[in-house]
Amino acid sequence: MSAPAPLTLVPQPIEAYATAHTEPVGPVLEALREETYASVSRAQMQVGPLEGTFLRMLVQLVGARRVVEVGTFTGYSALCLAQGLPEDGELVTCDVNEETTAMARRYWDQTPHGKKIRAVVAPALETIAGLEGSFDLAFIDADKTSYDAYYEALLPKIRQGGLVVIDNTLWSGRVLDPQGADDQAIVAFNAKVAADTRVEKVLLTVRDGMTLARKR
Numbered sequence: 001m002s003a004p005a006p007l008t009l010v011p012q013p014i015e016a017y018a019t020a021h022t023e024p025v026g027p028v029l030e031a032l033r034e035e036t037y038a039s040v041s042r043a044q045m046q047v048g049p050l051e052g053t054f055l056r057m058l059v060q061l062v063g064a065r066r067v068v069e070v071g072t073f074t075g076y077s078a079l080c081l082a083q084g085l086p087e088d089g090e091l092v093t094c095d096v097n098e099e100t101t102a103m104a105r106r107y108w109d110q111t112p113h114g115k116k117i118r119a120v121v122a123p124a125l126e127t128i129a130g131l132e133g134s135f136d137l138a139f140i141d142a143d144k145t146s147y148d149a150y151y152e153a154l155l156p157k158i159r160q161g162g163l164v165v166i167d168n169t170l171w172s173g174r175v176l177d178p179q180g181a182d183d184q185a186i187v188a189f190n191a192k193v194a195a196d197t198r199v200e201k202v203l204l205t206v207r208d209g210m211t212l213a214r215k216r
């Protein structure tokens with residue numbers, strides 16, 4: 001069976017062109033991508049080079065020192081986020097899967113950014129509830145029916161002017177014709193964020209849709 005195609009709403013040749021004209025991700029992220037696609041199911045959940053590099057740049061633009069991620073998987077987006085942090089920066093990343101988190105750690109530790117990453121294996125809402133202090137940026141990329149709960153748990157912990165970044169908000173285009181529970185959850189979540197006066201927001205057509213919500 002061939003590997004699944006990476007997820008993108010723009011045509012693959014355009015995605016490839018954009019990636020070729022974007023800062024290269026380097027050998028560790030390339031190897032992590034290869035191993036994920038070769039050996040882990042649902043590899044296309046991984047954000048990939050274009051969105052990953054964009055996440056790194058967002059961390060830099062916000063001047064973030066503390067970042068929290070919901071949905072580690074094999075650690076691609078986490079490493080991109082950590083690359084954008086200063087040397088004494090901190091990324092807390094949450095997942096329930098020990099195996100994929102262990103694989104992530106193997107790759108993070110090949111880089112100087114591994115020491116910035118604290119991975120917590122537990123339901124994310126529990127981890128978020130225990131987080132102390134404020135964060136500059138949060139990245140939500142886990143089970144879609146809990147997006148609203150993650151957003152509500154994280155927003156009070158984000159400083160004014162900080163960002164909540166939410167992945168898959170176009171959900172392969174299914175937002176236009178929602179059928180299942182995940183589709184309905186994303187549609188309801190998008191409507192809620194669009195009307196949320198606590199944040200300024202933009203829904204970008206990057207990869208599978210990405211919402212940036214800046215706390216007022």
Ligand SMILES: C[S@@+](CC[C@H](N)C(=O)[O-])C[C@H]1O[C@@H](n2cnc3c(N)ncnc32)[C@H](O)[C@@H]1O
Nearest residue numbers: 045046047071073076077095096123124141142
């Ligand atoms: C879309 S993947 C994350 C992809 C990752 N950001 C990347 O770019 O490689 C979603 C992850 O959310 C995790 N997840 C699902 N339910 C969760 C929960 N309740 N708490 C924490 N993580 C959860 C899954 O185990 C899965 O690894």
